[in-house]
Amino acid sequence: MKKWIGLLLALAMVFALAACSKEPKKPEEKQPELTIDEMQAKIDEQFDKLYGVLEEHEDLWNRLFEQSDDTVNETYDESIISTYLKTLLEKHKELLSDEEHKALTEDIEKILVIEKELYELEETYAKMLEESGVNQENPTPETFPAFQGKDLDGNEVDSAALFAGNKVTVVNFWFNGCSPCVDELDELNELNEQLKEKGGAVIGINTDTLDGNPAMIDEAKKILEQKGAAYQNIWFASDSEAGNFAGQILGFPTTYVVDSNGKIMGEPLMGGINYPGMLDLLNVQIYEALGENEVPYEDTAGSPQS
């Protein structure tokens, strides 16, 4: 049985690797709208089916697996498992009677059907992961989640219009009790003034004010006023897509740079821009969004540090 586990692990790894690599896409097949979890469940179901077929003649397969040197053909395609099994079967024909050989050949046919379906599911799954941005290798999605919200004065804000109206939008996440966040508010205001000339803006999102909590909005306004920050601060519903996005942030302040198409310009900056070198890092993304060669804003906080 150890062999089984070894083989299945090897295959699972091949699948996982294949899901990450960019395989030539097959003609688009319309899958019904499924969530990622449902997709995962469907894939598991197919795997279970596959194990079911193998289990039917477990003893015979085990006899073959004992001879196997565990090498799986490296090119991943829709018949990798059945090809592997077929090779193994032909190589060690002498271990089986004709009847047994026939039974296993039939099993391989069944497996081929299952794994073709599995292959398609994996392809779609990989695509879904890429689109949703929950791929663990890179948790930053490509576009900023769309939202309908309000600024702290109660004016409606629509994310599409907001981003489209600016050449670059610097989105800063903060909350009232976060002292490094509050400390950088005046610098962010200065950045906003500089960006205005370039057609950009700084936007604050205070996670305490999500869902329009009036007490928190009052407090946030007071803090902004005391720090002399006049740029727009907005909130949206915490159970929205953007709300979930905000809820995943691990450290505050976190700052995203978004271009006019709503695209996020790389990894977010974690930590205040008032720290030495941080503004330089932010500027790289800002002028990438602006499509300019020139650094739009001088870092006055100090020289970059290693």
Add this chain to the structure above:
Amino acid sequence: MNGISRILARFRGWIQAVAFLLTNIHLPNFFKGQIYRGTGKTVCVPGLNCYSCPGAAGACPIGAFQAVMGSSKFRFSYYITGILILLGVLLGRFICGFLCPFGWFQELLHKIPTPKLSTRRLKPLRYLKYAVLLVMVVLLPALITNDLGMGNPFFCKYLCPQGVLEGAIPLALVNNGIRAALGKLFTWKLGILITVAVLSVLFYRPFCKWLCPLGAFYALFNRVSLLQMQVDKNKCVSCGKCARACKMDVDVTKHPNHTECIRCGMCVKACPTGAICYRYGFGTEKETKMENNQMTNGGLSE
């Protein structure tokens, strides 16, 4: 009573493991690189366990205390202090010995077979932890503030090795945003963590003895805690095995409720006559002693 005490002492390692798991129950978060943020985080766990540990079920009492002390809205953290006093009265430093994940971590390291060093001569260092509690946890967060009256959690920010072990390292491993944000502070605290880890191999629980502000707080409650050590003077043969077995450098026969006693029960296990046990509940030591005397005398006269 001695039977139960011996069982507790014998299975302490397992109790510590279970306590660690319960304190960090959200295990899948370790792989997701996320932090649990549900209602569990509105209360704090008894031991020193970082809020930012992906698995953490509750907040860290020391972290939460500083967060409130440093906030511009509040002057003092009554809620956390209340919880800590309650825990102190209910269990005292039993929490250090049985429930604290960082204590367990140090003990596991101490199991590495190397020559061990005694901390008997380093007793003055014990008082350092009270300074850490007073200065880094209470005073600095409350007094060093920005123009809006907001302070920093100085202990978490500059000293706590548990934050690096449970928070920074696991999060940085799976989250590249965090990884990118690691800087000088991380290097400094990683240095502290490594130092504590190395010292833990050589000494028994160096962090608990010398630095831990939470241990310092609970230490103050050992004397009034409902859980105490009790030495039956009639059974005691003054062999001194308990004092030699104690890795916290306490002589339980002289000071059964010493501030350094973490109720680990090594003396209970070492006592050849079964004279030492845990006692839980109200009542003063004197009364119990007298009861014991009467009982033993009664037994003898029969």
